[in-house]
Amino acid sequence: MKVILRHPRREVTVGAPTTVDRMLKTLDIVPETVLVIRGSDLLTRDSLLAVDDTVEVRPVISGG
Amino acid sequence: MRCRVCTSRAAVEVRRHNAAFCRDHFIDHVVRQVERTIHEFDMFDHTDRLVIGVSGGKDSLALWDILHRLGYRCEGIYLDLGIDAYSTESGEYIERFVKERDLILRVVDLQDAYGFTIPQAAESTRRSPCSACGLSKRYILNEEALKGGYDALVMGHNLDDEAATLFSNVLNWSVEYLARQKVVLPASDGLVKKVKPLVRVAERETAAYAVLSGIDYEVEECPMVAGNTVNRMKEWMALLEHRSPGVTQHFLGGFYKVGSFDAAPPVLRSCESCGRPTTGERCAFCRLQELATRS
Numbered sequence: 029m030k031v032i033l034r035h036p037r038r039e040v041t042v043g044a045p046t047t048v049d050r051m052l053k054t055l056d057i058v059p060e061t062v063l064v065i066r067g068s069d070l071l072t073r074d075s076l077l078a079v080d081d082t083v084e085v086r087p088v089i090s091g092g
Numbered sequence: 093m094r095c096r097v098c099t100s101r102a103a104v105e106v107r108r109h110n111a112a113f114c115r116d117h118f119i120d121h122v123v124r125q126v127e128r129t130i131h132e133f134d135m136f137d138h139t140d141r142l143v144i145g146v147s148g149g150k151d152s153l154a155l156w157d158i159l160h161r162l163g164y165r166c167e168g169i170y171l172d173l174g175i176d177a178y179s180t181e182s183g184e185y186i187e188r189f190v191k192e193r194d195l196i197l198r199v200v201d202l203q204d205a206y207g208f209t210i211p212q213a214a215e216s217t218r219r220s221p222c223s224a225c226g227l228s229k230r231y232i233l234n235e236e237a238l239k240g241g242y243d244a245l246v247m248g249h250n251l252d253d254e255a256a257t258l259f260s261n262v263l264n265w266s267v268e269y270l271a272r273q274k275v276v277l278p279a280s281d282g283l284v285k286k287v288k289p290l291v292r293v294a295e296r297e298t299a300a301y302a303v304l305s306g307i308d309y310e311v312e313e314c315p316m317v318a319g320n321t322v323n324r325m326k327e328w329m330a331l332l333e334h335r336s337p338g339v340t341q342h343f344l345g346g347f348y349k350v351g352s353f354d355a356a357p358p359v360l361r362s363c364e365s366c367g368r369p370t371t372g373e374r375c376a377f378c379r380l381q382e383l384a385t386r387s
Contacts, residue, residue, distance in 0.1 A: 088299040
């Protein structure tokens with residue numbers, strides 16, 4: 029499964045099938061700091077991710 | 093995970109409310125939170141002329157969209173900070189947003205109007221870029237709101253922004269700042285009324301609202317943000333929130349309930365250069381502008 033990360037923008041591969049929760053744990057990302065987006069859908073932490081999925085992990089913390 | 097309201101597939105989980113929502117019910121939920129905040133703090137009503145400071149980011153655009161949905165008369169101000177491609181791109185997101193909704197936007201170019209950019213200000217002064225930026229935004233948004241005769245200046249500070257600022261102020265025991273950290277700052281001589289209707293909406297929720305409402309916003313972080321103190325506080329608070337959902341809201345909500353910190357209000361006088369309220373002979377913005385424009 030392909031995961032798009034930001035700041036800076038880059039791509040990593042994570043083993044699948046898995047869940048959003050496990051994927052974030054694997055990447056050591058605090059769930060409260062990101063949205064996980066597949067296509068135009070937002071995914072909750074129990075959503076299943078398949079081998080051929082591409083998801084974006086979008087940070088939500090920004091300076092003001 | 094299922095929507096608390098209609099049981100269809102959830103799009104967003106709000107752990108501190110022990111709830112999840114589908115797209116439509118999440119949007120309703122956020123709009124209601126903002127509406128409740130506006131009423132509870134008696135911020136403004138439908139007869140008021142409002143202006144919102146927009147940056148091209150998720151918070152200010154989401155809030156403008158919500159105020160538009162709720163039927164408030166709200167125009168926007170974008171301050172082009174001159175941070176190269178980042179400022180240009182941010183302005184483009186705002187222009188598209190405004191065009192799609194037929195809204196009114198005022199654009200102030202920092203270089204054209206005041207003779208400097210944020211990178212120049214950061215280089216010529218000992219301030220960090222974020223400090224120079226914050227000072228310039230506060231000063232110029234107030235100026236523009238006064239010039240435009242608006243009833244209130246609306247700011248897009250969310251729950252996490254305010255909680256992180258509170259956290260920082262408590263860690264440093266900045267009593268004067270704590271005394272001034274309010275949801276509504278009433279108008280006074282030379283200062284427009286300022287309101288923060290997003291204080292009940294977490295940063296993750298404004299981002300989710302923007303995505304689910306089809307608002308295209310600047311996702312990339314400002315290239316000058318490295319070392320920003322508030323962001324560091326937010327990262328720490330996110331860890332706390334992850335372990336104890338709701339702790340951020342309790343922290344900030346408790347502060348509002350406790351009331352005010354008693355600090356003697358500073359004695360204000362008129363800035364010798366611009367006439368706006370200041371504690372010294374010349375205000376911080378005029379001093380920043382002088383240094384940043386010195387050739």
